[in-house]
Amino acid sequence: MSQDNQSATLWRFFKQKEFRDWLNALVKQSVFVFSVFLFLTLFLYLPTIQAGFVTDVTSGIERIQGQPFSNIIYSFGFPALNQLSVLGFYLLYTIFGLNGLPWYLIFCSLHAFNAFLSYIIFSRLFQQYKIKRAASISLIGALLFLLSPYQTEVLVWRACLNYLLVTAFILLSLFSLIRYLETEKRTYHFGIHGCFLLALFTFELSLVLPLLAISFYTSWLWLNKRPQYFSRYFIKISLPQFGLMTGYFLLNKWMVGRWIGHYGAATHLQFSMTTMSNTLLKYGIKYLFFVRAYSHQYKVQIFSFCDKYAGIILCLIVASCLLFSLYKKSINREKTAIYLLLGAAFILTLLPVLNLYFYSLQHIENDRYGYLASLFGLMLLTFFLFQLPKFLRYILLTTYLTAAIFLLIQTNQIWKESTDVFYSLLADYRWQDAENVVILNVPDNYQGAYLFRIIGQKSGFQDALTYIHQKKVKGKIWEVTQYNMARPTDGVTVLKNKPNQLKVTFNQWGNWFWRNGIGVGPTHQRSIYTAHFKGQYYLLDLKNPPANTVYIYQDGKEWKEVENK
Numbered sequence: 033m034s035q036d037n038q039s040a041t042l043w044r045f046f047k048q049k050e051f052r053d054w055l056n057a058l059v060k061q062s063v064f065v066f067s068v069f070l071f072l073t074l075f076l077y078l079p080t081i082q083a084g085f086v087t088d089v090t091s092g093i094e095r096i097q098g099q100p101f102s103n104i105i106y107s108f109g110f111p112a113l114n115q116l117s118v119l120g121f122y123l124l125y126t127i128f129g130l131n132g133l134p135w136y137l138i139f140c141s142l143h144a145f146n147a148f149l150s151y152i153i154f155s156r157l158f159q160q161y162k163i164k165r166a167a168s169i170s171l172i173g174a175l176l177f178l179l180s181p182y183q184t185e186v187l188v189w190r191a192c193l194n195y196l197l198v199t200a201f202i203l204l205s206l207f208s209l210i211r212y213l214e215t216e217k218r219t220y221h222f223g224i225h226g227c228f229l230l231a232l233f234t235f236e237l238s239l240v241l242p243l244l245a246i247s248f249y250t251s252w253l254w255l256n257k258r259p260q261y262f263s264r265y266f267i268k269i270s271l272p273q274f275g276l277m278t279g280y281f282l283l284n285k286w287m288v289g290r291w292i293g294h295y296g297a298a299t300h301l302q303f304s305m306t307t308m309s310n311t312l313l314k315y316g317i318k319y320l321f322f323v324r325a326y327s328h329q330y331k332v333q334i335f336s337f338c339d340k341y342a343g344i345i346l347c348l349i350v351a352s353c354l355l356f357s358l359y360k361k362s363i364n365r366e367k368t369a370i371y372l373l374l375g376a377a378f379i380l381t382l383l384p385v386l387n388l389y390f391y392s393l394q395h396i397e398n399d400r401y402g403y404l405a406s407l408f409g410l411m412l413l414t415f416f417l418f419q420l421p422k423f424l425r426y427i428l429l430t431t432y433l434t435a436a437i438f439l440l441i442q443t444n445q446i447w448k449e450s451t452d453v454f455y456s457l458l459a460d461y462r463w464q465d466a467e468n469v470v471i472l473n474v475p476d477n478y479q480g481a482y483l484f485r486i487i488g489q490k491s492g493f494q495d496a497l498t499y500i501h502q503k504k505v506k507g508k509i510w511e512v513t514q515y516n517m518a519r520p521t522d523g524v525t526v527l528k529n530k531p532n533q534l535k536v537t538f539n540q541w542g543n544w545f546w547r548n549g550i551g552v553g554p555t556h557q558r559s560i561y562t563a564h565f566k567g568q569y570y571l572l573d574l575k576n577p578p579a580n581t582v583y584i585y586q587d588g589k590e591w592k593e594v595e596n597k
Contacts, residue, residue: 082132088191117194173411181439201231308386374412394480450478456589476514523587537569
């Protein structure tokens with residue numbers, strides 16, 4: 033077929049009535065709802081306009097600078113087939129640079145759009161399942177997702193565009209699936225697979241979509257008592273998706289050199305039922321009770337309890353649900369289908385991260401892993417609460433939403449304070465002409481909001497100087513250690529114990545020394561020094577350092593230099 037004929041065929045497809053219906057089904061739901069969602073997001077995230085240009089953002093800028101645009105086909109060297117999300121980052125940086133306002137507007141708009149898609153998907157689904165107050169349930173469930181304090185990492189950290197985009201593509205594919213089950217029009221069939229293909233080349237979280245699709249149409253067939261049609265939908269929907277996945281893995285092996293990108297098979301294919309059940313329960317109570325906001329003592333007790341008894345607790349939950357459904361007459365077929373579908377969707381979207389480390393010590397870190405799952409989990413919570421008596425339902429919903437908004441405002445304030453520290457330290461650095469600078473302490477994060485974290489590289493602070501503050505550093509920067517910063521005034525005191533030894537001590541309690549995003553071991557050694565960590569302080573033994581080496585340390589929002597006496 034000639035190029036002209038292909039263009040004409042494509043034009044006829046986009047002109048056909050079914051495609052216009054697909055667009056209208058999205059648009060006519062409620063522009064007002066999207067507008068409200070967008071306004072709330074922009075208002076509540078206003079303190080974070082200039083935040084989030086940290087850690088992986090510097091490596092992303094380094095990766096694209098000086099590269100021809102044609103290297104987008106290889107994701108500019110990123111070890112995964114994330115061409116669409118990398119393209120989005122490339123365009124944002126190329127057009128807007130480090131101006132926070134357009135990044136903030138685009139990230140907030142994508143989040144509001146995902147919440148809006150959640151609303152239209154579940155309002156339609158609940159209506160089809162003949163659920164009373166379908167619009168109210170879906171609206172409040174989408175609102176809980178929109179305002180969850182656990183979404184800030186995705187919205188504020190500018191390295192998380194992939195999570196926003198892949199969630200949008202997955203939801204668009206599910207919307208097309210629901211419409212296809214209603215009408216079986218080929219436009220929606222095209223939408224199912226087209227959006228899945230876009231999701232595949234955005235982020236590997238898309239690999240859960242075929243399982244989600246099976247859950248959705250299986251629930252639909254069970255509700256409508258048409259199980260005989262399962263093979264028909266499996267052939268039309270699931271087989272093409274599994275075929276696309278096979279092609280994706282083959283392409284990944286050819287272009288990246290391994291079957292599974294990003295962290296690799298060694299990380300993603302470690303399956304332990306104990307670990308995964310523990311982590312699943314932790315995610316559940318994290319979203320249900322905001323456990324990450326508790327004091328350290330209570331968090332440790334609660335999550336340790338999950339590690340010991342997760343299997344028993346999950347079995348008891350499943351058994352209780354089964355008994356309740358058997359003996360409670362008000363639980364009908366439609367409600368059971370919704371419970372099962374939303375519960376399955378929550379678990380399936382967490383599957384790729386259940387074998388990864390669940391971080392609980394501070395705020396924010398790794399909250400991105402639950403972004404998509406929280407959409408289904410919070411809709412499930414809302415649906416459950418709507419089955420309670422009206423007075424109790426609205427008391428609990430109001431309490432939950434109030435707590436969410438309060439914690440969201442608090443978390444965004446953390447991002448704002450971390451941004452003040454970040455840019456203050458970059459602006460105060462004045463040793464760019466020195467041949468060797470040894471930094472004795474670098475803030476890794478501020479209450480969980482990333483600052484100068486670096487993993488497997490030499491200096492996150494130097495990367496930020498180069499790519500964010502755009503200061504050229506002529507000499508070499510040595511980072512001895514990082515630490516978790518808790519207050520804007522946190523810092524250290526440095527004393528010279530011996531001619532070739534420095535003692536570096538925290539000025540306050542509540543911090544510990546880090547390297548590579550985790551706590552340090554007893555020692556850390558490089559060619560010109562060895563650090564011996566002793567808890568609240570460390571000793572730095574100097575080993576023939578180059579002449580005129582400068583030693584500096586961070587104290588609050590400024591740098592201080594060790595006097596050379």
